[in-house]
Amino acid sequence: MPAPDTVSLALWATNLGRPLNGLDAWAAGIDAKMAEAAAAGAKILVMPEYAAEQWLAFKPEGLTTDREIPWLAGQAPAALERLEGLPAKHGIGLLAGTMPWTVDGRQRNRAWLMLPDGRVVHQDKLCLTPDEQDPKTWLLTPGDSVQVVEWDGLTIVTLVCLDVEMPALSTLIAPHRPDLLLVPSMTLRRSGYARVFGCAKARAVELMCAVAVTGVVGASPGTTWNPTNVSGNAVYLPCEKSLGYTGVHSETPAVEEHWGDGPFLLAKDIPVGAVRALRDRGSEVWPGAWSADHVRVVAGL
Secondary structure, eight states: OOOOOOOEEEOOOOBTOOOOHHHHHHHHHHHHHHHHHHHHTOOOOOTTTTGGGGGGGGGGOOOOHHHHHHHHHHHHHHHHHHTTTTTHHHHHHHEEEEEEEEEEEEEEEEEEEEOTTTEEEEEOOOSGGGGGTTTSSSSOOOOOOOOOOEEETEEEEEEEGGGGGHHHHHHGGGOOOEEEEEEOOOOOSSHHHHHHHHHHHHHHHHHHHEEEEEESSOTTTTTTOOOOOOHHHHHHHOOGGGGGSSSSEEEEEEEEEEESSSEEEEEEEEOHHHHHHHTTTTOSSSOOSSOTTOOOOOOOO
C-alpha cells in the first residue's frame, strides 16, 4: 500500500481514578473512546502504560502490593480477548496501553498494538524502573526485542516509557526508518513526565519521525503503590523549518488528575510524508541513521 502523506492519531491520557466494577466496564470505555476517535478521523487510538492498573478498583480484598502484578497478569488474557474485535468494528488501530503478562512463569510489562486486519503485536518494556525490579513492590522481567510493524503504508515502533529515554535504542531502530514511534507511559511526578516527554521529543529528532506519547493520570481507587500520576499527551516532530521549527505538532498540558475519562488529544494530519521526504533529502543537518561505531573514547587526559 502507498505510504500516506498524513495520519491522524487519538491519544488518551487515561484517568485511573475512574472506578470500575469489572473488565466489561473497562472494555466498554475503550469501545466508546475508539468510536470517538474513529468519528474524528483518527487512524490509531493510543493508550498509556499501566492503563490496566484501573483493574485494581475491583481487586480481591487484602491483595498486597507484591501480589498486584501477578493478579493483573491473571486478568490480562480475558481483558485482551474483550478488545480483539474492536479494531475491526471501528476500522482503526488500538494501542491498548500496557498490562502485566505472564511469560514462563514471570511477568513482563507488555504493550499491545491491535490492528483492524486482525494482527495483535506485543511490545515488552526493555528497561525497567527500580520499582519494577523490587520483589516487595512490582517485580517484572524485561523484554529482549523491538517489534517493527508495517501497516497501511506506515512503519510503526512502540517503546514503553523508560525505553524512550535510552538513546541506544534509536541506533537500533533508525535503519528501519519508522514513521511513527508510539510511547505509552506512566510517570508519578512532573520530573518523570519531563524526562519521558523530553526524551520523546529528542527521539523525533534522532529518528526523523513523528513520536506520540501519552501517560496515565490520577490514581486507581485500589492502588497501594501509585498514589499520584502526572501526564498528558503530545505528538512531536523533527525540529525543521518546514515543520514549524519547534518540533511540537500538538499537545495537552500535564495534569495530576482529571474530572472525566482523562485528557484526550486528536492530533490531526501529522505530516508523515513530509517527514519521510526530509529523511531522504532536504533536512537542515540530520546525518541519517548515524551510529558512533567509528568513534573511540579517550579517557584519563
